[in-house]
Amino acid sequence: MSTSRSKGSRALRQVEAPSPDSSVRAAHERFVAGEIDASYLDSVPLRKVVAESWQRSLAIGVDPDRGGLEQATPRTLDDLRASHPLAPALPVIRRLLVQDALDAGVVVAVTAADGTLLWVEGDTVALRKAEAMNFVAGTDWSERRAGTNAPGTALALDRELQIHGTEHFSRIVQPWSCTAVPVHDPSTGVMLGAIDLTGGTEVATRQTLALVRATAVAVENHLALLALTRPIAPVAVGPRLTVLGGDRPRWTVTDRDGRPNASTLTGRHAEILVLLSRHPEGVSADHLAMMLHDNDLDAVTIRAEMSRLRRVIGADHVASRPYRLLAPIDSDLGEVFDALRRGDVAAAVNGYAGELLPQSVAPAIARLRTELSTALRSAVLSTGSLTLLRRWLELPEGRDDRDGWRILHDTAPDSVQRANAHGHLVGLDLDIG
Structure with a gap:
C-alpha cells in the first residue's frame, strides 16, 4: 500500500559523506569555546546541515558536555507509551530492526515528535554504554535539549539524517554514530516521531539509512491499514463548559455531524454551572445564593438567573428542587482536577489555560x-521536571512565584536559563522592596 509522506522522507536522498574527524573535532572545540564564530565554519570540511545545527545548539544554550535531559517518571512514561500513535506499530519495528540489533552492538530508539525517547532496545552491552550518556527511555533528545544528534535534528528538520561521531554537538555523544528517519501519520502527514539506529560507524552507511527508511515506510503502511480497519467511534454530542483562562466562558454542544456550536456565557451563568458541576447532588436556591455572594443575593434572584440560564443552554440540562445538572458535563476545570487525581501532572498542565x-x-x-491553582503548583514542584516548572512559570500566576524561579535558577542545566531565572528573581525582589 502506498502512503502519503512528507517531503522529508518521500525522496531518496544521497547520503552526504562524513566530515574528517580530526578537523571537525578541532572546529567543534573552538566553536563551543567561542574562539571562532559561525562564519568560520564555512571554511571547515563540515556538512552544512551539521554547521547549522551547531549554531542552533549554541544559540539556545545546550551544554556540550551533557546528553539527554529530564527523564520522565515511570508513570508518565507508561502513559506516553500507551497513548502514542506509534505504539501499535512497535511489533513492526521490533521485527525489522530490534531483532537483528540484539547481538549487533547497536541500539534502536523510537521517539515522540517532541524528542522524548519512548522505547530504547537492542544489544545489551550497547544499551549499558548508552546509559552513560542518558540515552534511555523517557529522556529528551530533541535538538533544543541535547544539541546536534540524529533523532533530535531529524525531528527539528523533518528529514532523514545521519550524524557521524564528532558531528554531534555534545562531546559525550561523539563516540557514537546514528541514523534517524521521521515517521508521519499516513492520513494527515503530521510527524509522529522518529526511528533511530545508534551504534558505531557502521550505522552511518547508505545501507543502514535504506534499512531505517524502509522500516519507517512499513510503520506508516501498518498505521494506514489499522486506520482502515478501525471502527469509527460515534461523535460525542455532550455539552462542554470552558471556564479556565482569560477568555469569555463558553458552553459548547457538538452536533451529530461533529460541528461545535458555542454560546458565550455571562460570568454569573458560568459561576452557576461550575458550582452545579462540583455539587452533583444538587443545591438549594439559598445555598447557591450563599456560594455566589456573601449577602446580596436572595432566592428570588437565583430563580430568575436559573430561568435565564435555561434559555441559553436548554431546559433539559438543569433540574430544580434542588438545582442540579441532569447529566454530567465535560469541562476544562474537571479535566485538570481529574488529571491531578490520577497523578498525570503533564496532562493537568496541558489542560490548564489559566485561573x-x-x-x-x-x-x-x-x-x-x-x-x-495551589494543587497544580504543588504537583508541578513535586515532579522535579524542569519542563513542567518552566510551563508553570510562564503562566500569569507563576510569574511571581519566587520559590519556583529559585528552583529553576538552582537546577537549570545551562547558563542561559540560569541567567534568565536570576534576572527574574532580581526583578521580583525589586518589586517587593
Whole structure:
C-alpha cells in the first residue's frame, strides 16, 4: 500500500559523506569555546546541515558536555507509551530492526515528535554504554535539549539524517554514530516521531539509512491499514463548559455531524454551572445564593438567573428542587482536577489555560480557584521536571512565584536559563522592596 509522506522522507536522498574527524573535532572545540564564530565554519570540511545545527545548539544554550535531559517518571512514561500513535506499530519495528540489533552492538530508539525517547532496545552491552550518556527511555533528545544528534535534528528538520561521531554537538555523544528517519501519520502527514539506529560507524552507511527508511515506510503502511480497519467511534454530542483562562466562558454542544456550536456565557451563568458541576447532588436556591455572594443575593434572584440560564443552554440540562445538572458535563476545570487525581501532572498542565473565572468574586469560585491553582503548583514542584516548572512559570500566576524561579535558577542545566531565572528573581525582589 502506498502512503502519503512528507517531503522529508518521500525522496531518496544521497547520503552526504562524513566530515574528517580530526578537523571537525578541532572546529567543534573552538566553536563551543567561542574562539571562532559561525562564519568560520564555512571554511571547515563540515556538512552544512551539521554547521547549522551547531549554531542552533549554541544559540539556545545546550551544554556540550551533557546528553539527554529530564527523564520522565515511570508513570508518565507508561502513559506516553500507551497513548502514542506509534505504539501499535512497535511489533513492526521490533521485527525489522530490534531483532537483528540484539547481538549487533547497536541500539534502536523510537521517539515522540517532541524528542522524548519512548522505547530504547537492542544489544545489551550497547544499551549499558548508552546509559552513560542518558540515552534511555523517557529522556529528551530533541535538538533544543541535547544539541546536534540524529533523532533530535531529524525531528527539528523533518528529514532523514545521519550524524557521524564528532558531528554531534555534545562531546559525550561523539563516540557514537546514528541514523534517524521521521515517521508521519499516513492520513494527515503530521510527524509522529522518529526511528533511530545508534551504534558505531557502521550505522552511518547508505545501507543502514535504506534499512531505517524502509522500516519507517512499513510503520506508516501498518498505521494506514489499522486506520482502515478501525471502527469509527460515534461523535460525542455532550455539552462542554470552558471556564479556565482569560477568555469569555463558553458552553459548547457538538452536533451529530461533529460541528461545535458555542454560546458565550455571562460570568454569573458560568459561576452557576461550575458550582452545579462540583455539587452533583444538587443545591438549594439559598445555598447557591450563599456560594455566589456573601449577602446580596436572595432566592428570588437565583430563580430568575436559573430561568435565564435555561434559555441559553436548554431546559433539559438543569433540574430544580434542588438545582442540579441532569447529566454530567465535560469541562476544562474537571479535566485538570481529574488529571491531578490520577497523578498525570503533564496532562493537568496541558489542560490548564489559566485561573478559573479570573474576574469572578463569588466566594465559592474564589475558593475553588485557589484550590486548583495551589494543587497544580504543588504537583508541578513535586515532579522535579524542569519542563513542567518552566510551563508553570510562564503562566500569569507563576510569574511571581519566587520559590519556583529559585528552583529553576538552582537546577537549570545551562547558563542561559540560569541567567534568565536570576534576572527574574532580581526583578521580583525589586518589586517587593
